[in-house]
Amino acid sequence: MSDEGAQQGDPLGPLLFCLSSLKLARSMVSEFNCWYLDDGSLGGNVEDLLLDLDIVRRVGPTFGLHLNEDKTEIVTNDASVVKSIRSVTPNVRHVLSGDAMLLGASIGDDSTVDNALNQKLHEFQCLASRLTSLSAHDALFLLKNCFSMPKLLYTLRCSPCYRSTILLEYDVTIKKTLQTILNINLNDMVWGQATLPVSNGGLGIRLATDLALPAFLSSLAGSVDLSLMLLPSRLHSVGGTQDTFYISAGIEWQSRCGMAVPDAASIGAQKTWDSPQVLKKFDEVFAAAQTQSGRARIIAAAAPHSGDFLNVLPCSAVGTRLDDTSLRIAVALRLGAVICSPHTCVCGEQVDTSGTHGLACRKSAGRHMRHNAVNDLIKRALASAEIPSLLEPNSLSRDDGKRPDGLTVMPWSNGRCLIWDFTCPDTLAASHINRAVTGPGLVADDAEQRKTLKYRSLSPHYLFTPIAVETLGAIGQEALTFFMDLGRRIATATDEPRSLQFLLQRLSVTIQRGNAACVLGTVQSSNGWDELF
Numbered sequence: 001m002s003d004e005g006a007q008q009g010d011p012l013g014p015l016l017f018c019l020s021s022l023k024l025a026r027s028m029v030s031e032f033n034c035w036y037l038d039d040g041s042l043g044g045n046v047e048d049l050l051l052d053l054d055i056v057r058r059v060g061p062t063f064g065l066h067l068n069e070d071k072t073e074i075v076t077n078d079a080s081v082v083k084s085i086r087s088v089t090p091n092v093r094h095v096l097s098g099d100a101m102l103l104g105a106s107i108g109d110d111s112t113v114d115n116a117l118n119q120k121l122h123e124f125q126c127l128a129s130r131l132t133s134l135s136a137h138d139a140l141f142l143l144k145n146c147f148s149m150p151k152l153l154y155t156l157r158c159s160p161c162y163r164s165t166i167l168l169e170y171d172v173t174i175k176k177t178l179q180t181i182l183n184i185n186l187n188d189m190v191w192g193q194a195t196l197p198v199s200n201g202g203l204g205i206r207l208a209t210d211l212a213l214p215a216f217l218s219s220l221a222g223s224v225d226l227s228l229m230l231l232p233s234r235l236h237s238v239g240g241t242q243d244t245f246y247i248s249a250g251i252e253w254q255s256r257c258g259m260a261v262p263d264a265a266s267i268g269a270q271k272t273w274d275s276p277q278v279l280k281k282f283d284e285v286f287a288a289a290q291t292q293s294g295r296a297r298i299i300a301a302a303a304p305h306s307g308d309f310l311n312v313l314p315c316s317a318v319g320t321r322l323d324d325t326s327l328r329i330a331v332a333l334r335l336g337a338v339i340c341s342p343h344t345c346v347c348g349e350q351v352d353t354s355g356t357h358g359l360a361c362r363k364s365a366g367r368h369m370r371h372n373a374v375n376d377l378i379k380r381a382l383a384s385a386e387i388p389s390l391l392e393p394n395s396l397s398r399d400d401g402k403r404p405d406g407l408t409v410m411p412w413s414n415g416r417c418l419i420w421d422f423t424c425p426d427t428l429a430a431s432h433i434n435r436a437v438t439g440p441g442l443v444a445d446d447a448e449q450r451k452t453l454k455y456r457s458l459s460p461h462y463l464f465t466p467i468a469v470e471t472l473g474a475i476g477q478e479a480l481t482f483f484m485d486l487g488r489r490i491a492t493a494t495d496e497p498r499s500l501q502f503l504l505q506r507l508s509v510t511i512q513r514g515n516a517a518c519v520l521g522t523v524q525s526s527n528g529w530d531e532l533f
């Protein structure tokens, strides 16, 4: 319909028209009508359609809506039907049933689905080629949150796309783009982990072939009640969860996951169908890890908040954009990809292609940079919560004469000021590896216990909290409790409910930036053209 009412500043026009039309159509003529604002679909036999069209033409103008014949389509394979409809609307466009689209979703046969997916693929290939002109962090953010799955999900939810081979091409394009953006060689093992959600140790770059089934099944199951309301009663026995597409998709899902279809109460949620697939893939990735360090890395990557740097909005002004090299190293450490050529560290030890020696190397300059950056972050976060603090307070020292990292000037709780001390144990260090494979965050928890022991001689007038965050991002229990409390206080002071989320993301970015400096610190510095640049 052309929408003159809305153009004249009457936004209620189309809605009133729809309700009115629906009521008229339902009570007077055909059994198969549905409207969304000023877009309508009429169904039924030719006589009903002609009566409906007559109503639309007569009633529409009273609401400022007129039938736009140039945008009207008749979907049928019967030429006599087309002839009848054209006798009253000569300009109507004829669409064969196999090519039908409704509100952007293909409702025809497999070739229509393929056509819709091909169009999506070409759009994505065009966008992906332009992403390489951006900085790596910006490009990764856009690929993950805008261009890869988000642009395809509507199509996946509307049609049984899981049967189309074009999804494989879509996934190949995602892989090539990611490889170019990150400058990382994504072999099968690395790629398998990368395509897991962030909370399961991946990068959150999901595959079209993985999401097609959960998206379609949940969409169909979630709209059963509505579709049964729209369908005429004679079609109820073949609609909703009795739909042949739903049944065959359910069989395919069972064969992939090796389990029964979920309970009816939760089948409308995509997560219900997706989670078993994700867990199966995670188990496969974990089983493929050949070494203790590989297993420890995957466990740490799946720890809560260890991948927060992947969810951050890159912005230089607030310090959340990682440079290309730091992002490459952060992602490669998470996925166990090749970071560098084997070389001799400045400390004399050999560095292998994983580059992880730098994380634990005593001579690596990045350790101090990371330590100072995290303490500065905590100090500034406390300031945001209106609690001033000091770094390395002179007035306090423990048994061995060393000072804690920070002290709040104002009381933290129960009239006592807070002392904190930060440490960043390396998840993959030889001394930690056997502990790291037993569970996420345990290396950090152990480090916190050691810190607490060291500072037990401090005055009881102070509260002490150890803050341990592993190199691979897992946060110790005491640190997490502290950050959650701090995030809540910042939210109260600033009225920003996402304060904790932002705080943990900044922490994650700071740790990864420090890791990159540690890895780069293993290479002997050589003179550049500083005099020129």
Ligand SMILES: [Zn+2]
Pocket: 345, 346, 347, 348, 349, 357, 358, 361, 362, 363, 364, 522
């Ligand atoms: Zn070294």
